[in-house]
């Protein structure tokens with residue numbers, strides 16, 4: 237466990253740009269929006285580290301003080317609700333629209349829309365990390381969406397932590413699960429791995445998992461490359477059927493199919509602790525089993 241660092245307060249994000257402040261309707265400044273999103277990610281990661289330190293009894297006094305400081309700053313920047321608002325604004329414009337467009341396009345390409353319409357059935361979709369209740373409103377004839385989020389900002393979004401959903405209750409229940417910009421929000425690398433395994437359990441045989449991540453998570457991480465990520469997915473029992481990103485782009489998308497058996501071609505030990513795969517000035521994003 238790293239020592240609790242002396243907390244040096246940075247300039248509060250709320251002073252960066254007035255239009256990005258919590259309670260303000262929108263930001264016309266994408267730099268301020270991205271600054272808040274990035275700072276929020278740093279704060280929740282630090283928070284998770286401090287909570288672990290407290291649990292383990294490491295440097296208790298410093299860790300408690302650090303946690304109180306982090307909580308103060310999270311509150312100062314407007315908490316999860318400000319983060320969600322900035323995400324809606326920032327990512328929408330960064331991506332030219334929500335990632336649901338990519339998923340819908342792929343499902344249509346696979347013939348799933350027409351097959352469901354023909355059979356008069358709907359695909360059960362669990363949308364994890366839903367900022368809006370109606371992302372799939374154009375597909376209600378063939379998709380029955382259940383949007384969930386840690387913090388619901390609409391009555392139609394169920395307030396639920398995906399990591400706390402009952403495995404027994406949801407085993408093989410879902411046709412599709414969407415984790416769009418959610419794995420990178422989860423502060424702990426092992427919890428990210430747990431999230432993928434849980435999604436695998438909750439999908440019906442042949443079910444589909446959709447993942448969206450900011451491109452630097454795989455193209456500019458010390459610990460994760462596209463190939464390493466593909467190996468991890470294989471171990472969990474997810475085979476890649478579609479992927480999309482371009483050099484210089486902002487986002488990466490994957491569509492994965494639950495496979496019956498887990499792959500034994502890759503050594504799971506390679507995914508249990510982080511290893512530097514590319515040195516240099518890079519980010520630390522990683523997913524561990």
Ligand SMILES: C[S@@+](CC[C@H](N)C(=O)[O-])C[C@H]1O[C@@H](n2cnc3c(N)ncnc32)[C@H](O)[C@@H]1O
Pocket residue numbers: 316320323327334335364365366367384385386387396397398399415416417418421422448
């Ligand atoms: C960056 S937003 C992404 C929203 C949207 N899916 C998109 O692609 O734009 C991440 C959302 O995931 C939610 N989230 C993170 N971890 C979660 C969990 N364990 N269970 C449910 N929602 C979660 C956060 O509360 C946040 O609203």
